[in-house]
Amino acid sequence: MQRFGQIINLKPGRIEEYKKLHAEVWPDVTKAIAKSNIKNYSIYLKDEALFAYFEYHGNEFEKDMDEMAANPIIQKWWDVCKPCMLSIKTRKEGEWWANMEEIFHQD
Numbered sequence: 001m002q003r004f005g006q007i008i009n010l011k012p013g014r015i016e017e018y019k020k021l022h023a024e025v026w027p028d029v030t031k032a033i034a035k036s037n038i039k040n041y042s043i044y045l046k047d048e049a050l051f052a053y054f055e056y057h058g059n060e061f062e063k064d065m066d067e068m069a070a071n072p073i074i075q076k077w078w079d080v081c082k083p084c085m086l087s088i089k090t091r092k093e094g095e096w097w098a099n100m101e102e103i104f105h106q107d
Contacts (some may be wrong), residue, residue: 006097
């Protein structure tokens with residue numbers, strides 16, 4: 001199992017829209033997330049910053065993420081969510097949500 005922490009910002013004035021979208025996540029989106037071996041997925045909000053945490057329980061992360069990204073339902077979901085978000089400047093090339101380095105963990 002791998003743990004992931006990610007961060008992104010929300011555009012000014014888009015917080016309530018983003019919260020509403022996630023209060024009513026499409027069932028096919030949650031199914032696609034689970035099919036991609038992602039478990040224990042949470043998104044937290046502080047001011048205009050979003051922090052996501054999830055656990056990956058598969059063996060082929062890149063393959064699973066590519067398959068999820070190719071899913072037409074996921075693409076439509078991203079089309080409605082992305083206008084709310086603003087990537088941070090220090091993200092790596094190719095990232096939308098910026099991956100974070102885990103520096104401490106305790107079970």
